[in-house]
Amino acid sequence: MKISLELACLVFLSALSFALAASPAAATNTSAKCPMDLNYVTRIPWNSSLCRNFHPNSTSKAENAKQNCCVSLLSVFGIGLAQHLKETSLFQLPNLPTSISCLQDYQSKLNSLSLPSNLVSLCFDPVQFVITPDLCANIETTQDWVAKLGESTALDQGCRSDLSDLTTCDTCLRAANVVDDKLVSIAGNQTHSTDCFYFTVLYAVGIVNELGPESNGVMACAFALTLNEQSSSASKGHSVLVFGFTGAGVAVFVTFSLLGLYFLYEKRFTKKNVGGSDSNFDDLKELGSRPNLRPNTCSIWFKLHDLEKATDNFSQKNFIGRGGFGFVYRGVLPDGTVVAVKRILESEFQGDEEFCNEVEIISNLKHRNLVPLRGCCMIDGDEKGSERYLVYDYMPNGNLDGHLFPSQMGSKQLSWPQRKNIILDVAKGLAYLHYGVKPAIYHRDIKGTNILLDADMRARVADFGLAKQSREGQSHLTTRVAGTHGYLAPEYALYGQLTEKSDVYSFGVVVLEIMCGRKALDLSSSGLPRAFLITDWAWSLMKAGKIEEALDRFLINNGDSVNSNPKAIMERFVQVGILCAHVMVALRPTILDALKMLEGDIEVPPIPDRPMPLGHHSCYGDGNAFSISPALSRPQLHTGDMLR
Numbered sequence: 001m002k003i004s005l006e007l008a009c010l011v012f013l014s015a016l017s018f019a020l021a022a023s024p025a026a027a028t029n030t031s032a033k034c035p036m037d038l039n040y041v042t043r044i045p046w047n048s049s050l051c052r053n054f055h056p057n058s059t060s061k062a063e064n065a066k067q068n069c070c071v072s073l074l075s076v077f078g079i080g081l082a083q084h085l086k087e088t089s090l091f092q093l094p095n096l097p098t099s100i101s102c103l104q105d106y107q108s109k110l111n112s113l114s115l116p117s118n119l120v121s122l123c124f125d126p127v128q129f130v131i132t133p134d135l136c137a138n139i140e141t142t143q144d145w146v147a148k149l150g151e152s153t154a155l156d157q158g159c160r161s162d163l164s165d166l167t168t169c170d171t172c173l174r175a176a177n178v179v180d181d182k183l184v185s186i187a188g189n190q191t192h193s194t195d196c197f198y199f200t201v202l203y204a205v206g207i208v209n210e211l212g213p214e215s216n217g218v219m220a221c222a223f224a225l226t227l228n229e230q231s232s233s234a235s236k237g238h239s240v241l242v243f244g245f246t247g248a249g250v251a252v253f254v255t256f257s258l259l260g261l262y263f264l265y266e267k268r269f270t271k272k273n274v275g276g277s278d279s280n281f282d283d284l285k286e287l288g289s290r291p292n293l294r295p296n297t298c299s300i301w302f303k304l305h306d307l308e309k310a311t312d313n314f315s316q317k318n319f320i321g322r323g324g325f326g327f328v329y330r331g332v333l334p335d336g337t338v339v340a341v342k343r344i345l346e347s348e349f350q351g352d353e354e355f356c357n358e359v360e361i362i363s364n365l366k367h368r369n370l371v372p373l374r375g376c377c378m379i380d381g382d383e384k385g386s387e388r389y390l391v392y393d394y395m396p397n398g399n400l401d402g403h404l405f406p407s408q409m410g411s412k413q414l415s416w417p418q419r420k421n422i423i424l425d426v427a428k429g430l431a432y433l434h435y436g437v438k439p440a441i442y443h444r445d446i447k448g449t450n451i452l453l454d455a456d457m458r459a460r461v462a463d464f465g466l467a468k469q470s471r472e473g474q475s476h477l478t479t480r481v482a483g484t485h486g487y488l489a490p491e492y493a494l495y496g497q498l499t500e501k502s503d504v505y506s507f508g509v510v511v512l513e514i515m516c517g518r519k520a521l522d523l524s525s526s527g528l529p530r531a532f533l534i535t536d537w538a539w540s541l542m543k544a545g546k547i548e549e550a551l552d553r554f555l556i557n558n559g560d561s562v563n564s565n566p567k568a569i570m571e572r573f574v575q576v577g578i579l580c581a582h583v584m585v586a587l588r589p590t591i592l593d594a595l596k597m598l599e600g601d602i603e604v605p606p607i608p609d610r611p612m613p614l615g616h617h618s619c620y621g622d623g624n625a626f627s628i629s630p631a632l633s634r635p636q637l638h639t640g641d642m643l644r
Contacts, residue, residue, distance in 0.1 A: 032095065034102035035088065036080045040214055041109035045228040046076055051115050054122070061125050070123035075223040077106060081129070082206030082213035089142040091199055092131045099126040136196040137187040145203060148186055154178045159204040164217030172221065173586035176200045177608050300375030300391070307331065307341050307377055307389055314343065321399075321449070330394060338394040339374060343387075355388055365437065369429030371395065371452055371462040392462070396455050399462075401448030404513060413554045416566060418457050419514045423573060425459035426451055427595040430507060433461075434500045434591055442498055446506035447487045447520075448513060486521030486533070491585055501585045504594065508580025512538050515574045517552030535581045542578055542607065547571050572597070575604045582608065 051069040064070050080102075085091055093099045107120040131140050139145055158175030161168055176197065183196035205213045205222045212218070219225045310331030311318045320328040326344040333339060355378060362373045377389040397403075400422060403414050414422070426446070433441045443450075443461065450463040489505035491497045509520045512534045522532035541550045548556075551570055576597045582588050587608045589597065596602045 032097035032101050034098060034105045035093075036084045036102050036105075038080055038102070038105050038109050040079060040083075041076060041106065042112055044076075044079070044214055044219065045216075046072070046219065047226040047228055048072075048110075048113055048115060051110075051119055054116060054119060056122060061123065064122050065124075067123075069119070072225065073110075073119060073123050075219075075225050077124075078202070078223055079205075079213045079219065080106075082202045085142065085202050085206040086212075090131065091140060091142075091202060093129050094131060096126060096130055099129045102129070136199050137183050139183075139199060142203070142207060145199075149179065149182065153182075155200070155204045155208045159208045160210055162211055162215065162217045163209065163221040164215075169217070169221035169586075172204060176204055177587060178605070181606055181608070302375050302377040302389070302391055304377055304379050304387070304389070306333075307391070310334075310339065311341055314341075331391075338396075340392045340394045342390040342392065344389065359390070361441070365433075365441075367429060367432040367436065369425045369458075369460055370432065371460045395452035395460060395462075397453035397457055399449045400451040400453060400459065400510075400514070403453065404448055404517065405519060413558075414514075415558070416555050416570065419555075420569075420573070421457070422451070422453070422459040423511055423514055424595070424598060426461060426507060426510065427591055427598060429459070429461035430503055430591045431595055434503070440500065442500060443503050443506075444492075444498065445484060445487070446503055446510060447484050448510060451510070486519075489585070490583055499585065500590065501588045504580050504588045504591055505582075507591065507594070508577045508582075508588070509535060511573060511577030511580065512550075515552065515555070515570060515577060516550050517554065535578070538574060538578050542575070547574055550574050569600075572600075572604055575607060579604065579607050584608070 050072050054067070054069040056064045056067055065074070081092070084093075093102060103120045103124060103126055107117065110119055111117055133140060137148055139148060154175035155172070159172035163169045163172055179200045180197040183200070187196075201222055205218045209215070209218055213223075216227055220227055308314065310333055311329040314327075314329050318330045320330055320340060322328070326342050329341045329343065331339050331341045355376075359373070359376045363375075366372070372393045374391045374393060376391065377387075379387040403411075430443065430446070433443060445463060446461070450461065452460050452462045454460060487506040487509050489502040492502045492505075512518075513520055516534060516538060518532075518534055518537070520534050538547075538550045541547055548567065548571065551567075551574065555570060556567070576589075576594055579597075580588055580594050593602070597604045
């Protein structure tokens with residue numbers, strides 16, 4: 001989660017670097033003592049390796065501040081500013097000499113960590129940390145804060161507890177965004193939102209949070225710092241060793257006793273086993289041609305010749321299309337049941353056991369908005385190699401993509417009620433995967449071709465060949481990014497970081513496709529210097545107050561007059577799609593909240609500001625994946641990296 005949280009927290013960090021650069025300082029000619037105790041710099045377990053050999057190419061502090069080292073140093077300094085706010089009620093330092101003194105003290109602490117002696121001078125301008133009344137709604141102290149916002153804000157509910165948990169961190173960042181919007185509104189939109197977000201984060205961790213700015217949760221969540229695991233676990237190591245050595249003798253004795261009993265039992269059992277097989281899966285494969293029910297699941301183990309007969313030996317006339325990892329064929333079982341048979345050509349499954357475990361997981365998923373898995377087939381042989389097949393219920397109306405973008409001109413368009421139902425059905429299917437099963441399942445490839453339509457034109461989420469289960473304590477970093485360009489969440493495409501919000505992003509893109517009637521990604525316009533991204537296009541229209549222009553013309557010209565104000569409902573669906581496809585992970589809703597917004601149970605919140613559109617011309621060029629614009633103080637994403 002750390003990587004994705006950096007996306008949200010770069011707003012805070014960039015504001016520290018640029019938003020205050022022009023602020024007037026109440027400078028004096030006398031030296032000042034720094035009121036901040038910066039000894040924490042050598043005490044907290046932050047990873048300083050990024051700054052070991054920091055040699056920027058530019059002489060500009062604004063350019064240097066974009067580098068990872070300066071971003072980390074700014075985060076660490078922000079911890080002191082938050083503590084200073086708690087002790088003095090001042091959001092910043094009182095004057096320029098005080099700021100200079102604090103930065104000198106900061107550099108001395110960095111020197112003690114054997115870091116370069118010029119880091120502070122390369123990264124910071126002392127004036128950027130000095131109080132100015134023109135920064136955010138004329139707020140300079142906590143008293144000003146309370147006068148503007150009252151005694152209690154969303155931060156007091158969302159940021160009070162430990163932020164080391166994924167959910168609490170996400171809640172706190174959402175609360176910070178709500179307060180930021182309110183401050184900008186109070187200032188009459190004369191204040192840049194990043195400036196107020198900077199104040200909001202300092203108040204959240206310095207005043208509201210019970211554990212304070214030096215807690216690991218705050219450092220990792222609000223300040224997006226990478227922490228050294230060794231330091232945090234050192235205190236546990238000694239006790240682990242003590243108890244480990246004490247129980248070692250007993251453990252060895254018990255282990256060998258159990259192994260002896262196991263081998264004795266296995267020897268006797270295999271002699272009595274008629275088939276002579278020590279694998280339940282082998283037993284199933286050796287059975288006759290009759291389909292057999294797999295133990296502990298509701299799926300059927302099919303014989304290969306049954307599937308060949310059902311599909312007329314996988315005839316081209318029964319070919320439906322290509323799905324994830326293989327080809328799909330229409331088939332008819334002996335009892336007349338129509339099925340879809342996927343012939344897997346490649347997969348992430350390392351062996352038969354992993355494949356069987358995956359089938360067991362999928363076969364136990366029961367929801368009306370998921371395509372049911374009927375069974376599977378697995379053949380291992382030297383001649384044909386390893387062959388794997390999945391058998392699903394057949395969906396007579398094909399996939400969503402074929403209806404949104406038909407190959408034949410004049411094909412019947414999806415009506416508004418149909419589109420509305422499809423969006424709600426997909427949301428409900430995803431909500432079941434995320435919250436209806438334990439552990440949660442992330443689909444990883446939500447797109448139009450993986451949304452099938454049954455006889456009633458109701459949507460069912462399909463193709464779980466890419467699905468992955470989450471496990472408590474895992475970072476959800478995968479070795480292989482799976483999915484489709486245009487639908488991939490930025491944090492997943494760039495870093496392989498997988499969370500439930502990755503599916504939410506893809507869902508948002510699909511919602512925009514359905515409502516706008518345009519493809520998520522269009523690379524066909526070779527005359528243009530950049531690709532068309534539906535997320536950028538819809539966002540630009542919304543910011544310009546022209547969200548109606550994003551709607552598919554067919555929906556506007558064939559509106560359902562029976563429903564009250566259908567255009568407003570359609571626009572709400574577009575807004576939810578834009579919010580779900582937000583670049584910043586923490587600012588996307590959960591799929592449950594998105595569903596409530598779509599159904600009108602809760603209002604769609606003001607859509608937070610976002611980085612420059614991914615297709616914007618200024619996002620192209622050399623450098624790292626992320627850069628900070630001094631004009632916008634916002635993170636930018638290179639489209640090339642986005643599609644990697």
